[in-house]
Amino acid sequence: xxxxxxxxxxxxxxxxxxxxxxxxxxxxxxxxxxxxxxxxxxxxxxxxxxxxxxxxxxxxxxxxxxxxxxxxxxxxxxxxxxxxxxxxxxxxxxxxxxxxxxxxxxxxxxxxxxxxxxxxxxxxxxxxxxxxxxxxxxxxxxxxxxxxxxxxxxxxxxxxxxxxxxxxxxxxxxxxxxxxxxxxxxxxxxxxxxxxxxxxxxxx
Numbered sequence: 001x002x003x004x005x006x007x008x009x010x011x012x013x014x015x016x017x018x019x020x021x022x023x024x025x026x027x028x029x030x031x032x033x034x035x036x037x038x039x040x041x042x043x044x045x046x047x048x049x050x051x052x053x054x055x056x057x058x059x060x061x062x063x064x065x066x067x068x069x070x071x072x073x074x075x076x077x078x079x080x081x082x083x084x085x086x087x088x089x090x091x092x093x094x095x096x097x098x099x100x101x102x103x104x105x106x107x108x109x110x111x112x113x114x115x116x117x118x119x120x121x122x123x124x125x126x127x128x129x130x131x132x133x134x135x136x137x138x139x140x141x142x143x144x145x146x147x148x149x150x151x152x153x154x155x156x157x158x159x160x161x162x163x164x165x166x167x168x169x170x171x172x173x174x175x176x177x178x179x180x181x182x183x184x185x186x187x188x189x190x191x192x193x194x195x196x197x198x199x200x201x202x203x204x
Contacts, residue, residue, distance in 0.1 A: 002041055002190055005060035007048035011086040011175050015064045016043070018083065022197045040190070052077065052178075061183035062191060068152060068173040072113045078179040080195050084202055086175035090116060091153045092168040095141050096160075100148050100167065102126050110140035111150035120150070120170045138162040 006012040016027040019041070029036045029045060036043040046054055051065040052075035064083065068090050090113065094100045100107060106127045111117045114130045121128035131146055138159060140146040148167070153159065156166060177198065179191055 003060045005046045005054040005063035014085040062179045081177040083175045088154045090170040091166045093164045094148045096165040108146040110146035117150040
């Protein structure tokens with residue numbers, strides 16, 4: 001059996017749709033259940049940020065996770081395939097009409113992704129104080145907690161509604177299929193079979 005860790009929400013649904021197309025079978029989680037057994041697969045419904053831990057620790061053989069999460073956590077996993085779903089950008093945002101002053105001695109950055117933010121500003125030789133938040137990132141520059149934010153942007157609507165604007169794009173992200181390194185050796189045939197079927201579907 002192959003255990004697959006899926007992120008909750010939209011990407012999980014899109015991933016299950018891929019599995020349904022590939023295996024010509026229905027893959028549906030029952031109401032509020034976190035485990036789905038279907039044929040040779042067990043699916044786990046997991047918080048997006050926790051997927052790397054499930055895969056690294058071997059609780060899941062493979063997982064589906066955003067490239068942004070991989071860039072932030074840098075887990076020791078095998079990256080198999082870009083699924084081309086869950087597309088978004090990681091961006092720098094600030095109050096609309098207020099260009100951030102990157103020449104000041106230190107710029108304050110609010111984000112859920114401190115590693116990505118820290119690396120981005122270091123690479124641009126900008127001294128940054130990183131403020132780790134867990135939600136409502138858009139609020140930070142509006143009340144003076146930070147000069148800018150680094151956050152996930154899909155359409156930009158949330159930023160716009162809160163009076164913010166994107167100033168720079170750090171990276172593009174989409175959902176990737178990853179594998180546990182040991183599982184990739186022990187269950188290589190099954191995992192490669194899964195990879196090939198999904199790759200054929202994704203790449204048309």
